Every structure is written in structure tokens, then in C-alpha cells.
Amino acid sequence: MVRVGIVGVTGYSGRELLRYLLRHPHVTISYLAARRLTKPTPITAVYPELVGRLRLDYRPFAAQEAIRNADLLFLALPPGVAMTVAPALLKAGKYVVDLSGDYRLESPSAFAKAYGLRHRHPHALKEALYGLTELYREHLPKARLVANPGCYPTASILAAAPLVHKRLVAPDGIVIDAKSGVSGAGRALKEELLFTEVNEDLRAYKANEHQHMPEIAQELGRLGHSTVRIVFVPHLVPMTRGLYASVYLRLKRRVTAAQVQRWYERFYQDEPFVRVLSPAAGLPKTARVAGTNDCEVAVRVAPGGRTVIALAAIDNLGKGAAGQAIQNLNVMLGFDETSGLL
Ligand SMILES: NC(=O)c1ccc[n+]([C@@H]2O[C@H](COP(=O)([O-])OP(=O)(O)OC[C@H]3O[C@@H](n4cnc5c(N)ncnc54)[C@H](OP(=O)(O)O)[C@@H]3O)[C@@H](O)[C@H]2O)c1
Known part of the structure; x- marks a missing residue:
């Protein structure tokens, strides 16, 4: 032991x-x-x-x-x-x-x-x-x-990794819109995190100034062997746990939905905790990963084939x-x- x-x-x-x-x-x-x-x-x-x-x-x-x-x-x-x-x-x-x-x-x-x-x-x-x-x-x-890793970086990097690894993403082509439950801020008392402040509220904070930005850029840069610039806006949502990253990736060339789905499934095929959802299975949900070490990922290709939407859900206290x-x-x-x- x-x-x-x-x-x-x-x-x-x-x-x-x-x-x-x-x-x-x-x-x-x-x-x-x-x-x-x-x-x-x-x-x-x-x-x-x-x-x-x-x-x-x-x-x-x-x-x-x-x-x-x-x-x-x-x-x-x-x-x-x-x-x-x-x-x-x-x-x-x-x-x-x-x-x-x-x-x-x-x-x-x-x-x-x-x-x-x-x-x-x-x-x-x-x-x-x-x-x-x-x-x-x-x-x-x-x-x-x-x-x-940080909670936002975990979800954001897992969502973007297969395409960054393939070096298909434009250097300034990553926009991350992320949302976290309140436990992400820790247990210490903070006025802005009181129930009465958070309940029935949705807010962005530290837009493009969050301490996790350089971590995400560092790791995606390493993975893609080039400098990466990201746009990152975190939000606080009135739930206890759960974190969702919606990552928009502008590509250097056109791709099809079937190709991207195949790349993601292959990249994570042996992973015990990353679940790539099939198109029929729908999109990730924080409720499904709450209390687990799982990360759910799904990908969609926008019309024109040059922008991919990669979505990831984790439990901020789990994965x-x-x-x-x-x-x-x-x-x-x-x-x-x-x-x-x-
Ligand atoms: N919450 C999340 O979702 C999450 C996700 C990923 C990473 N993290 C990171 O993980 C770390 C912990 O996060 P958390 O949310 O669990 O924080 P937290 O709820 O605020 O808890 C902090 C803990 O650290 C203890 N502590 C503070 N200063 C200490 C000191 N000088 N010596 C010994 N113990 C000390 C506190 O003890 P007392 O109760 O005695 O003050 C408490 O047990 C943070 O760096 C955070 O950024 C958090």
C-alpha cells in the first residue's frame, strides 16, 4: 500500500x-x-x-x-x-x-x-x-x-487536441467560450460567490485575462509545435459542479464532419476517461460527467468546412x-x- x-x-x-x-x-x-x-x-x-x-x-x-x-x-x-x-x-x-x-x-x-x-x-x-x-x-x-492541469485547461485542451495535433488549426484560430460551476472558485468565502449573488445569474469574468490562458496556449503550442494565440472567455454558472468548454477552431483547410469525427475517435480510442460522442449520441452534458473522472467530447463542422466546434464537458472537481x-x-x-x- x-x-x-x-x-x-x-x-x-x-x-x-x-x-x-x-x-x-x-x-x-x-x-x-x-x-x-x-x-x-x-x-x-x-x-x-x-x-x-x-x-x-x-x-x-x-x-x-x-x-x-x-x-x-x-x-x-x-x-x-x-x-x-x-x-x-x-x-x-x-x-x-x-x-x-x-x-x-x-x-x-x-x-x-x-x-x-x-x-x-x-x-x-x-x-x-x-x-x-x-x-x-x-x-x-x-x-x-x-x-x-487547471479545470478550464483540461476541458479546453482535450476539446482542441486532435485538430491541433494534426496541425490543421490556424495560429490565431482558437476561441474558447467556457463555463464553470461555482465550486471551481474554491471554498473560501467571497462576496461575489454568495448564493444570493450567484443564483439566477450568468456572468462572464476575467474575459481574456484569466490565469488559465497562458496554460492553454502553452500546451496547445507544444502539441502543435507552434505558437498559439487564443481568445478565452470564462463564465460562472449557478450550479455547484461542472465545466463546459465550447471551442471554436478556424482551420487552414476545409474538412468534412465525417473526417473530423474519425480523427477524434481515433485520437481518443484507447482513453478510459475521454468519451467521444457519436453524432447520434448528441452533445456533451455536465450532468452526465458529474462525480466522475470522465470527459465527454463532441465535434461539429460549421457550413463551409473551415470552422470546427469542439465541445467538452467535465466535472471541475473530477477530471x-x-x-x-x-x-x-x-x-x-x-x-x-x-x-x-x-
Ligand atoms: N475547485 C476546483 O474546481 C479546482 C479545479 C482545478 C484546480 N483547482 C486548484 O486546486 C487548488 C485547491 O482548490 P480548492 O478549490 O480545493 O480550494 P479551497 O476549497 O479554497 O481549499 C483550499 C485548501 O487549502 C488550505 N490552505 C490554504 N492555505 C494553506 C496553508 N498555508 N497551509 C495549509 N493549508 C492551506 C485550506 O485550509 P483551511 O480550510 O484550513 O483554510 C483548504 O483546505 C487551487 O490552487 C485551485 O486553483 C481547483
Whole structure:
């Protein structure tokens, strides 16, 4: 059994990690930490539903305790915190899967621009592996530090990847209209996220300024071997979980619907968690992927054959966070990729 810890267990991603790990056949949950407590406290004080299922205290984070008690640590912390926690864990030879944005961008200057913070562990950015499992699976067994992708990037990249990989997309031909449920913003109190503010409301935010934009551009650029410029508008929708990316791709040449459908089906044919819907199956739905690590994808070709509409739905806390983090753990440590996730 691999001993696994969660730092940030009281947050939404931390809770979702617990849910998946409790049913994982090859791990034991051995260390839990958060911030706003002064002494070790039973985790059932936060999650009473775990009475009889998990007897373990959570505690203020302390590197030496984490190192003593776990082989792999999930960091489910706000941006800017993981990069202060990971160095000691890595130095002690631990595996780290970071769910924040701290290690996703290749350069410290790109990180500073996106997050408005100076990177405190810049030399690790080169060694961190971007953990979109479908694209980096073969590198995961050698990785020590995995940067789990953001929720918007996961859906957007999976929607666009087959065509970008074929190098059919015009360099400035990607427009992403994305929507997330409110849990995507985390559990911390924010006035604009109160029920009374969010209910019966639909709003765009950070239009073309969101911190996930450089991450999406970086990864699609790598995949297509060229610089990619994207337009990205995220929206907040009044539901708890779920994330939808509608990606409009302008192509360099004409294609047919049958060709694009075939390319997508082939690209994802062996993927346990990406489901390409047939035209008869309709379009993705967040309700169908809620509580799972699945990503539903569908493609349509606009009249004229030069624009493809690629749609993807995920659970922001599943494939967009905790589910994918566990998928990465499975591949890193040589377990069946679906362990704990089906
Ligand atoms: N929510 C999503 O859908 C989603 C999707 C993908 C990626 N992510 C990323 O995953 C990370 C976690 O997101 P979340 O939504 O789960 O956040 P969250 O609900 O706000 O939870 C944050 C957690 O971090 C803990 N924490 C904060 N500062 C800490 C510190 N200095 N030391 C130890 N623990 C500390 C908090 O503990 P206290 O409760 O004690 O303050 C809490 O347990 C974020 O970086 C986020 O961007 C989130």
C-alpha cells in the first residue's frame, strides 16, 4: 500500500480527493493537513459523513510530519502556497501532485504575469511534468513532481487536441467560450460567490485575462509545435459542479464532419476517461460527467468546412482536479490507470 497525504483537505478538491482515495485499492490515507486549526483534530469533525470510514486527524501542515507519514502528497492549496510547501517534500524524495497552478507554466516570468506572484521555487518549473494524463502518460512513471492541469485547461485542451495535433488549426484560430460551476472558485468565502449573488445569474469574468490562458496556449503550442494565440472567455454558472468548454477552431483547410469525427475517435480510442460522442449520441452534458473522472467530447463542422466546434464537458472537481490527480498517481506508480476512479 502506498501512503498518501492531502495538504488542503478541508477544501473542495481535498474533499473530492478523499472520496476517490477511500475507494482506491492500492493506497492508504495517512496524512491530512489544512491551515485554520491549531491542533490535530479528527477529520470527522469537518466531514461527519466519514464516521466509521476514516479514523485520522487532520493537522496544521508541518513538512517533517508530512515526510514521515506519506510517500506521495497531493497539494490542494491556493495558488502561491504549494511552491512554499513542495520543495521540502521533493528534497525528502516524496512524490508530489500539485493541484494548483504553481508548477504548470514553464517559465517564472509567465507565472508572475499570470498569477501576479514571484515564483519561489523557479528551478522546479522545468522538472515539473504537466499532468494532462492523455498527453503525458508515457512520462508520468518517471515524474516526481506533477503539475495537475487547471479545470478550464483540461476541458479546453482535450476539446482542441486532435485538430491541433494534426496541425490543421490556424495560429490565431482558437476561441474558447467556457463555463464553470461555482465550486471551481474554491471554498473560501467571497462576496461575489454568495448564493444570493450567484443564483439566477450568468456572468462572464476575467474575459481574456484569466490565469488559465497562458496554460492553454502553452500546451496547445507544444502539441502543435507552434505558437498559439487564443481568445478565452470564462463564465460562472449557478450550479455547484461542472465545466463546459465550447471551442471554436478556424482551420487552414476545409474538412468534412465525417473526417473530423474519425480523427477524434481515433485520437481518443484507447482513453478510459475521454468519451467521444457519436453524432447520434448528441452533445456533451455536465450532468452526465458529474462525480466522475470522465470527459465527454463532441465535434461539429460549421457550413463551409473551415470552422470546427469542439465541445467538452467535465466535472471541475473530477477530471478537472481530484480525479485527474488520482489518474496521474495511478500511472506514476504503475497501478491500473482506472484504480479508484470507476
Ligand atoms: N475547485 C476546483 O474546481 C479546482 C479545479 C482545478 C484546480 N483547482 C486548484 O486546486 C487548488 C485547491 O482548490 P480548492 O478549490 O480545493 O480550494 P479551497 O476549497 O479554497 O481549499 C483550499 C485548501 O487549502 C488550505 N490552505 C490554504 N492555505 C494553506 C496553508 N498555508 N497551509 C495549509 N493549508 C492551506 C485550506 O485550509 P483551511 O480550510 O484550513 O483554510 C483548504 O483546505 C487551487 O490552487 C485551485 O486553483 C481547483
